[in-house]
Amino acid sequence: MTEDVLTMELVGRRYFSDGPWALRDVSLRVPAGTFAAVMGATGSGKSTLLHCAAGLDRPTTGVVTLAGRTITRMREASLTRLRRDRVGFVFQSYNLLSELTVRQNALLPGRLGGRRVRGADLERVLTEVGLAGAADRRVGELSGGQQQRVAVARALVTRPAVVFADEPTGALDPTTGGRILGLLRDAVDRLGVTVVMVTHDPTAAQVSDRLLLLRDGRLVADAPTPDAATIASRLAAVSGAVAVPR
Numbered sequence: 001m002t003e004d005v006l007t008m009e010l011v012g013r014r015y016f017s018d019g020p021w022a023l024r025d026v027s028l029r030v031p032a033g034t035f036a037a038v039m040g041a042t043g044s045g046k047s048t049l050l051h052c053a054a055g056l057d058r059p060t061t062g063v064v065t066l067a068g069r070t071i072t073r074m075r076e077a078s079l080t081r082l083r084r085d086r087v088g089f090v091f092q093s094y095n096l097l098s099e100l101t102v103r104q105n106a107l108l109p110g111r112l113g114g115r116r117v118r119g120a121d122l123e124r125v126l127t128e129v130g131l132a133g134a135a136d137r138r139v140g141e142l143s144g145g146q147q148q149r150v151a152v153a154r155a156l157v158t159r160p161a162v163v164f165a166d167e168p169t170g171a172l173d174p175t176t177g178g179r180i181l182g183l184l185r186d187a188v189d190r191l192g193v194t195v196v197m198v199t200h201d202p203t204a205a206q207v208s209d210r211l212l213l214l215r216d217g218r219l220v221a222d223a224p225t226p227d228a229a230t231i232a233s234r235l236a237a238v239s240g241a242v243a244v245p246r
Ligand SMILES: Nc1ncnc2c1ncn2[C@@H]1O[C@H](COP(=O)(O)OP(=O)(O)OP(=O)(O)O)[C@@H](O)[C@H]1O
Pocket: 015, 022, 040, 041, 042, 043, 044, 045, 046, 047, 048, 049
């Protein structure tokens, strides 16, 4: 049986004690080596789900396990260590330091955590993302697509169990975005990494294996990813008042 890299059990999140639930009773399992896409209308809870799953935010109710550990009540220091060692992040705004080089950016999370990455490992990851030979270039001189490659390299260099991506292609043109999605797909297929990606784009979601659909904070569908047209119609259904087609 494949190990679940992420599980959520009746997870709820509200930001104020008497406020609305941004996430309600979400239960799911993501096995190792899965590419999962999270979709839903704006405000449906996608980023909240991602942040609770990745240990960047604490749910109000329920239990989250990540890379085999229950993180819900984990102490902050242990959670930081788990994130550093087992998790990679790729966000829409690349979260890179433009004055530093590609190498310095890619190694920064490991450095901050006192972990050394071997030069050969960095070179291999840079080659995987198509940045061989660019290690000493300043990130500020690179194009948006190249910068997102650096973000992917940084997420992969510690060989994480899971990569969380929030709109990783949102700021890129379709061709460049397609290449970034290809890199993430490759990490799943060749390295066995699990990817959980929030996206608004049915074409982007098409690279995933599993489609998780949210409506008003509830998980209303969790099924193998269909073709782009079907994704678009399911998305339209959960964004309006129409029933979700199965
Ligand atoms: N830090 C916060 N404080 C208060 N409310 C928040 C906070 N973050 C999110 N919310 C609320 O929680 C709900 C879900 O927000 P979330 O950002 O998870 O949705 P989303 O599906 O990612 O939206 P989008 O597609 O617009 O990014 C929204 O009603 C939002 O206003």
